[in-house]
Amino acid sequence: xxxxxxxxxxxxxxxxxxxPRGKVAAAAAFSVLVASSRTFATALTGLCLAVVAIxxxxxxxxxxxxxxxxxxxFVLFLWLVLPFTYPGEVVWRWRWFAATREGLAAAGLITxxxxxxxxGLIALVATVPLVDLGQALHRLRLPDKLCHLLLxxxxxxxxxxxxxxxxxxxxxxRGFRPRTDLHTYRSYAYLAAMLLVRSHDRAExxxxxxxxxxxxxRFYSLKEFSWQPRDRLFLATAGLSLLVLAGLExxxxxxxxxxxxx
Amino acid sequence: xxHMEGDPIIAVQHLxxxxxxxxxxxxxxxxxELLPGHHLGLxxxxxxxxxxxxxxLMGLLKPQAGRILIFGREVSTxxxxxxxRQRVGLLFQNPDDQLFCPTVLEDVAFGPLNQGxxxxxxxALARETMAKLGLEGFEERLTYKLxxxxxxxxxxxxxLAMQPQLLLLxxxxxxxxxxxxxxxxxxxxxxxxxxxxxxxxxxxxNETVKKCCxxxxxxxxxx
Numbered sequence: 168x169x170x171x172x173x174x175x176x177x178x179x180x181x182x183x184x185x186x187p188r189g190k191v192a193a194a195a196a197f198s199v200l201v202a203s204s205r206t207f208a209t210a211l212t213g214l215c216l217a218v219v220a221i222x223x224x225x226x227x228x229x230x231x232x233x234x235x236x237x238x239x240x241f242v243l244f245l246w247l248v249l250p251f252t253y254p255g256e257v258v259w260r261w262r263w264f265a266a267t268r269e270g271l272a273a274a275g276l277i278t279x280x281x282x283x284x285x286x287g288l289i290a291l292v293a294t295v296p297l298v299d300l301g302q303a304l305h306r307l308r309l310p311d312k313l314c315h316l317l318l319x320x321x322x323x324x325x326x327x328x329x330x331x332x333x334x335x336x337x338x339x340x341r342g343f344r345p346r347t348d349l350h351t352y353r354s355y356a357y358l359a360a361m362l363l364v365r366s367h368d369r370a371e372x373x374x375x376x377x378x379x380x381x382x383x384x385r386f387y388s389l390k391e392f393s394w395q396p397r398d399r400l401f402l403a404t405a406g407l408s409l410l411v412l413a414g415l416e417x418x419x420x421x422x423x424x425x426x427x428x429x
Numbered sequence: 430x431x432h433m434e435g436d437p438i439i440a441v442q443h444l445x446x447x448x449x450x451x452x453x454x455x456x457x458x459x460x461x462e463l464l465p466g467h468h469l470g471l472x473x474x475x476x477x478x479x480x481x482x483x484x485x486l487m488g489l490l491k492p493q494a495g496r497i498l499i500f501g502r503e504v505s506t507x508x509x510x511x512x513x514r515q516r517v518g519l520l521f522q523n524p525d526d527q528l529f530c531p532t533v534l535e536d537v538a539f540g541p542l543n544q545g546x547x548x549x550x551x552x553a554l555a556r557e558t559m560a561k562l563g564l565e566g567f568e569e570r571l572t573y574k575l576x577x578x579x580x581x582x583x584x585x586x587x588x589l590a591m592q593p594q595l596l597l598l599x600x601x602x603x604x605x606x607x608x609x610x611x612x613x614x615x616x617x618x619x620x621x622x623x624x625x626x627x628x629x630x631x632x633x634x635n636e637t638v639k640k641c642c643x644x645x646x647x648x649x650x651x652x
Contacts, residue, residue: 298531298571318531325573326525372526375489379519380591381511381543389535389548 174230175293182224186398187295187303193405194291200412201283207272209416210279216408217283220290231289238285242278249274297321302390315386323369330365334358436501438595438623439463439486444495446478446485454646455481459495461649463595463625468617470634470641471627472652477644479627480522483597487519500594515544518593522600524580525573533559533575533583534568540591551590558590559583562616578609585616596624602633 176183182190201213221231253270260266295303301318305311338354345351441461447454455478463469471479484490486497488510497504499513521527530536537555538548546554559567562582567575575583581601588596602610614636617624628634634641642649 301531319529322529322531322573369526372521372523373529375484376519376521376527377529377539378489379487379514379521380540380587381514382539383511383543385543387539387542387548387551389538389552 173293173296175224175226175289176296178225178294180223180225180294181397182220182290183294184397185401186392186394187299188306188392189398189402189405190291190295191300191303191307193402193409194288196409197287197291197405197412198284200409200416201280201287204280204412204416205276206416206420207276207279208419209412210276210283212412212415214279214283214286216412217286217290221286224290224294226289226294231286234289235282235285238281239278242274242281245277246274249277299390302388303392305388306392311386323366323373326369327362327366331358331362334361435465437462437498438465438500439625440496440498440501441482441486442496442498444485444492444497446481446490446492446495448481454493456485456492456495457646459647463623465623467623467640468638469623469625470638471625471644471649472629472634472641473644478646479644480599482644483519483599483625483627486513486597487517488513515591516593517595517597518588518591520585520588520596520598520601522603524577524584527584527587528572528575528580531571532568533564533570533572536572536583537586537590540587544591554590554592555586558586562586562589563612577604578606581605581609582612585613594622596620596622598624598626598628600627600629602628602630 197213197216201210204210204213250266250270251264253267253273255267255269257265258268258271292300298318298321301314301321304317305314335358338358343354345355439462441459444456444459445454446456446459461482471482473479481490485492486499488504488507499517502509502512504510504513528536530539534552534555537559538551541551541554542548556568559565562585564579564582564586567579567583570579572580572583581604585601601613605613610633614633617626617637626634626638641652643652
């Protein structure tokens, strides 16, 4: 039996004990800033901030590395394509491949940004148990529908996984072995369709059960979050760091431009 | 119309219901009564319409003809059934359909909150109900990580926390081990409200109800 694992949400570090609302808000601002940055200074500082946050969260580094590996697998493809397709000044040539300075810079920037974002989100968002995350988003005035979509997905993902396991086991015990033939494809199509039908039926029954308990379209949250002094400290630190990031992004090119132009 | 002492709490009159596309109706000119203070078992072969009857009573299915009276009041519209659902609890066959909140306490408090109770009242009611069912300490447990028996008992708690005046149970013993079955029997024997149980298990019914009815297309025949 495999439940949905949230390896990063278990921990006793200071970062784990912070109010999830503050962490989510900081993560959102950080993501926007880093994702929209166009300078190496901002991206690099963002990455440093994210690394500091990860260190504070004291997460199992092997698992963090595994996640990084997945993302950097995609980034590797960018390195194979971007430098050779981006128009600009050619700095390296081999046969008919020509890498441009602009292409290399773009690939480098994307690498920095994606790693900074991933580490930042692991440190700030993945350290919140999903249930608390739903409630925190609710408190941050995210639309009800989105919060409930998140919580319901989380709740029933497990049920669907079990359903899937049951179906595949039922196939296996009758001697099904995947091959590359029409029978295999058809069986998998049946499996997918059956999962869809069952999910639909279950959604209906869940809704009926909710109606039976007087559901009128409103959800109530029992979770109480409370601000601690450490949360204020965190928000102040995060706010300051984000200001530095924003400053690097917008003020630095401006001053450089002024001195360069003058 | 006021509900009088001794009047049936459920009265179904000349009801007809057919699932869309089904060759023949499940119920045709079906009539049935449940008197106050009664504990009734509904039996019958698969497909006889036992679950369908419970769903019709809760307004989850709509009959093509006939009348349903609950606590002496005729109910037919969605609004009527919203009123019914505040007073009648239905325990679903599969607790996974019933438990949808992340934690047990939230799930048990969901019904009372829908009834307009404050957060504090709802939590108090939830804790009280859970204590009655021997579920102390389950508050922060995650609903999807409970065992089958625990899920069933928590599902029962979610229904009982609404303080229903009538309880409908759909195959409450399916998939339960002997110990949990005994717990359920004990809980039902100490319940002060009337209830109706759909079950295939004679032994369980012998312990929990005085009378059993066989469900047919036209009526429920006492055995």
